[in-house]
Amino acid sequence: MKTDLPHSFRRLEYSPPTYTLGQVALDIALDPAHTIVKSRLEVLPGPHHAADAPLILQGEELEFVSLRVNGEVHRQFELSPGFLKILALPDGGQKAFIVEIICACAPATNTSLMGLYVSNGNFFTQCEAEGFRKITYFLDRPDVMARYRVTLRAIEADYPVLLSNGNLIDTEKLPNGWHLATWEDPFPKPSYLFALVAGKLECLEETITTSSGATKLLQIWVEPADLKKTRHAMDSLIAAIHWDEKRFGLELDLERFMIVAVSDFNMGAMENKGLNIFNTKFILAQPETATDADFANIESVVAHEYFHNWTGNRVTCRDWFQLSLKEGLTVFRDQEFSADQMGSESGRAVRRIDDVRVLRQLQFPEDAGPMAHPIRPDEYEEINNFYTVTVYEKGAEVVRMYQTLLGVEGFRKGMDLYFQRHDGHAVTCDDFLAAMADANGRDLSRFKYWYSQSGTPKVHVAERYDASLQQYHLTLSQSCTPGDGQTLKNAFHIPLKMRLLTASNDQAEQLLELTQENQTWVFEGLAERPALSLNRGFSAPIQLKFAQSQDDLMHLFFADDDAFNRWESGQTLAMQLILDNHLPDSALIDAYRHILTDPDLDPAFKELALSLPAESYLYEQCVEVDPQHIHNARRAFRHAVASELRLEWAALYQQMQTPGPFSPDAVSAAKRALKNCALNMLLEADPLIWAPMAVNQYQTADNMTDRYGALAALVICGSKEAQACLKDFYTRFEGDTLVIDKWFALQASRPPVKGAQSTLEAVQQLRQHAAFKMNNPNRVRSVIHAYCLNNPASFHLADGSGYVFWAEAVLALNAVNPQIAARLARGLDRWRNFAQPFQSQMLAALQRVATSPGLSADVREVINKAIG
Numbered sequence: 001m002k003t004d005l006p007h008s009f010r011r012l013e014y015s016p017p018t019y020t021l022g023q024v025a026l027d028i029a030l031d032p033a034h035t036i037v038k039s040r041l042e043v044l045p046g047p048h049h050a051a052d053a054p055l056i057l058q059g060e061e062l063e064f065v066s067l068r069v070n071g072e073v074h075r076q077f078e079l080s081p082g083f084l085k086i087l088a089l090p091d092g093g094q095k096a097f098i099v100e101i102i103c104a105c106a107p108a109t110n111t112s113l114m115g116l117y118v119s120n121g122n123f124f125t126q127c128e129a130e131g132f133r134k135i136t137y138f139l140d141r142p143d144v145m146a147r148y149r150v151t152l153r154a155i156e157a158d159y160p161v162l163l164s165n166g167n168l169i170d171t172e173k174l175p176n177g178w179h180l181a182t183w184e185d186p187f188p189k190p191s192y193l194f195a196l197v198a199g200k201l202e203c204l205e206e207t208i209t210t211s212s213g214a215t216k217l218l219q220i221w222v223e224p225a226d227l228k229k230t231r232h233a234m235d236s237l238i239a240a241i242h243w244d245e246k247r248f249g250l251e252l253d254l255e256r257f258m259i260v261a262v263s264d265f266n267m268g269a270m271e272n273k274g275l276n277i278f279n280t281k282f283i284l285a286q287p288e289t290a291t292d293a294d295f296a297n298i299e300s301v302v303a304h305e306y307f308h309n310w311t312g313n314r315v316t317c318r319d320w321f322q323l324s325l326k327e328g329l330t331v332f333r334d335q336e337f338s339a340d341q342m343g344s345e346s347g348r349a350v351r352r353i354d355d356v357r358v359l360r361q362l363q364f365p366e367d368a369g370p371m372a373h374p375i376r377p378d379e380y381e382e383i384n385n386f387y388t389v390t391v392y393e394k395g396a397e398v399v400r401m402y403q404t405l406l407g408v409e410g411f412r413k414g415m416d417l418y419f420q421r422h423d424g425h426a427v428t429c430d431d432f433l434a435a436m437a438d439a440n441g442r443d444l445s446r447f448k449y450w451y452s453q454s455g456t457p458k459v460h461v462a463e464r465y466d467a468s469l470q471q472y473h474l475t476l477s478q479s480c481t482p483g484d485g486q487t488l489k490n491a492f493h494i495p496l497k498m499r500l501l502t503a504s505n506d507q508a509e510q511l512l513e514l515t516q517e518n519q520t521w522v523f524e525g526l527a528e529r530p531a532l533s534l535n536r537g538f539s540a541p542i543q544l545k546f547a548q549s550q551d552d553l554m555h556l557f558f559a560d561d562d563a564f565n566r567w568e569s570g571q572t573l574a575m576q577l578i579l580d581n582h583l584p585d586s587a588l589i590d591a592y593r594h595i596l597t598d599p600d601l602d603p604a605f606k607e608l609a610l611s612l613p614a615e616s617y618l619y620e621q622c623v624e625v626d627p628q629h630i631h632n633a634r635r636a637f638r639h640a641v642a643s644e645l646r647l648e649w650a651a652l653y654q655q656m657q658t659p660g661p662f663s664p665d666a667v668s669a670a671k672r673a674l675k676n677c678a679l680n681m682l683l684e685a686d687p688l689i690w691a692p693m694a695v696n697q698y699q700t701a702d703n704m705t706d707r708y709g710a711l712a713a714l715v716i717c718g719s720k721e722a723q724a725c726l727k728d729f730y731t732r733f734e735g736d737t738l739v740i741d742k743w744f745a746l747q748a749s750r751p752p753v754k755g756a757q758s759t760l761e762a763v764q765q766l767r768q769h770a771a772f773k774m775n776n777p778n779r780v781r782s783v784i785h786a787y788c789l790n791n792p793a794s795f796h797l798a799d800g801s802g803y804v805f806w807a808e809a810v811l812a813l814n815a816v817n818p819q820i821a822a823r824l825a826r827g828l829d830r831w832r833n834f835a836q837p838f839q840s841q842m843l844a845a846l847q848r849v850a851t852s853p854g855l856s857a858d859v860r861e862v863i864n865k866a867i868g
């Protein structure tokens with residue numbers, strides 16, 4: 001663990017490497033307690049080489065054994081925490097030379113899950129961003145790309161399967177029950193894309209033919225008992241491969257593509273070349289154990305990692321400040337893939353609404369808080385803290401804006417030029433922008449501010465209709481308050497899709513490009529005052545500041561042909577009422593009724609239209625957040641929507657049943673979503689009548705979506721039947737870790753219920769549960785993160801007890817896994833925006849963590865930035 005003084009890395013301090021690498025040969029003898037790594041590096045002078053420059057390799061938590069240069073034992077070196085500095089190189093380092101290093105590490109006690117570690121008795125690696133330096137001393141930076149040949153040795157009975165990147169070129173039996181496998185990756189790669197896996201695993205395998213007629217082997221490796229849960233991941237992979245050929249002309253470049261699932265993993269998944277490693281949560285699924293949401297997530301994460309093979313691996317990042325170059329682009333690609341997989345226009349719109357909800361609930365607060373950063377950050381202490389919703393989700397919105405400005409074809413031209421210019425290289429966000437601009441002959445110089453300025457831009461709308469001239473005047477002005485002390489001087493280039501809605505329906509959709517602080521457009525020939533539909537499809541990641549009349553909003557909610565804006569107007573109407581502590585008025589109830597009973601509307605859209613804005617999004621609209629007040633106002637509003645529409649909900653609950661055997665398709669999934677939403681509303685309105693129905697659904701369900709849906713509804717409304725069902729659920733699924741995670745998460749996310757045990761007490765008990773494990777990230781997230789980050793009303797308690805729990809958990813996790821701890825540490829970011837007494841209690845908890853000894857660089861950076 002790094003506990004030295006804070007050090008900031010700065011984007012503008014980038015300099016090219018002094019040395020680079022040609023061939024890399026690794027020989028790794030795997031032993032949980034003491035793994036021995038022999039490396040042979042072909043070192044070349046880099047573009048920035050000066051004579052007699054020392055070779056400085058990174059290395060962490062390694063036991064140094066020996067060093068040779070050009071075959072001779074070399075004694076001129078210095079070892080310091082974090083580095084091996086090799087001096088007195090042959091020819092002053094001006095010609096290629098060979099470095100051979102032997103070192104050792106201890107995978108079994110590596111709980112950070114970075115570098116080489118053991119999970120369930122098998123070996124795995126995670127090297128992005130800087131984990132390779134925990135395996136051996138190395139030039140661990142993404143602009144140093146090398147060709148790897150990797151020999152893995154292990155006891156065959158314990159580790160029958162030995163995998164690494166690329167192609168298998170040799171296997172051998174060795175004395176004493178050991179064996180080896182040698183892998184060679186034909187593509188040069190940065191160290192963060194290295195991977196190895198060893199253990200008792202089995203695979204589902206399939207061969208496919210890609211666009212050029214080549215045959216490819218696809219494998220999904222899991223523990224033997226999980227083999228039956230891999231079909232959906234395989235189908236998702238095949239769909240992603242074909243989609244990337246069709247949409248972007250990108251073909252799989254390896255003979256073999258492997259995915260491995262592991263149950264101890266810090267993130268969702270990792271795109272190591274030819275050997276993706278996944279959190280089991282994003283691979284394993286069967287209808288009985290995974291919800292429709294799980295199935296959709298697997299499809300999108302499998303696609304995301306596969307898409308990285310081109311956007312990330314073939315073209316990679318010059319340095320970690322450019323992370324969004326690969327992540328924003330790859331998220332955009334997986335969003336487009338998932339939208340296409342829905343198979344209908346309304347399905348696409350539903351996916352878009354889902355993506356925007358995530359952005360607004362998670363990224364907008366980040367962009368307004370103490371950790372705000374541009375999608376291309378300028379400074380960091382610990383790079384792991386910058387795998388953020390800003391880099392990923394806002395980064396994807398920025399990529400989407402190119403497509404909006406240039407059109408789908410223009411965007412494709414830009415992508416083609418990007419690969420033509422940069423295949424095999426480590427490049428920057430500026431290179432991506434240049435490819436888009438040059439391929440389309442467009443000046444995108446103003447667009448670059450999306451990379452350098454943080455904060456969510458606000459677009460203020462003023463409209464005026466002149467009946468005598470039949471003119472409509474639209475004035476847009478932009479402003480932006482960044483959260484990170486940047487002073488913003490530059491207007492963004494904001495693409496806004498808009499349409500004027502009129503009775504005669506005679507106005508087409510247009511694209512407005514807002515590039516100045518203030519701009520006015522005049523529209524002619526309008527015989528009546530139109531209703532404005534702006535930022536359609538959420539074409540730009542901005543906040544609209546528009547005092548649109550209730551009438552116009554209501555008109556949009558009934559009639560906007562843009563599904564996103566139709567949904568959005570309903571959200572705005574509800575949000576205004578909730579923030580004013582009002583119940584829905586009869587006009588809004590009628591509009592909801594109209595939506596719920598419209599036979600032509602997609603059930604998935606209905607479900608979204610009736611979902612209220614999240615508490616975290618409501619917080620962003622307030623100057624002084626009173627979390628209990630907001631929760632109660634929102635809950636009362638929801639209760640009114642539930643009870644006033646009880647007949648409609650009851651009818652939907654019947655109509656949305658999907659008789660016959662379970663089918664996972666999008667249409668059936670949408671029906672289940674709406675049906676379970678109806679069940680929740682019915683339990684909210686008339687718990688005594690509907691609890692038995694929920695129990696029945698719980699007991700008779702043939703799939704996890706319905707079983708979990710009923711259970712969640714019972715738990716959330718605090719029904720007395722919940723306990724028995726929870727107990728049944730645990731026994732039924734005791735052997736299935738991922739399902740037990742749901743059991744934990746559901747209880748930790750329960751909102752407050754009058755007269756029942758507080759959620760904090762429940763969470764404290766769950767932490768003592770025999771199945772709770774502090775070193776398993778999924779389990780920790782399902783209890784601690786679910787409670788502290790995802791359950792605002794139960795967490796923000798006026799006596800501060802939620803925050804005391806948080807501080808203790810951050811400190812406990814800090815010692816086990818800094819990355820997981822730092823994520824939790826983000827939980828009090830927005831303390832300055834809260835009303836008293838919450839604000840002071842939050843600050844006290846932050847200070848308690850800040851003054852504790854032994855903080856990791858990860859946690860320290862987050863806490864110090866929060867306190868400011």
Ligand code: ARG
Binds near residue numbers: 270304305
């Ligand atoms: N590149 C991975 C992805 O596809 C995430 C890896 C993040 N690793 C980390 N240590 N923060 O999104």
Ligand code: ZN
Binds near residue numbers: 304308326327330
């Ligand atoms: Zn990614």
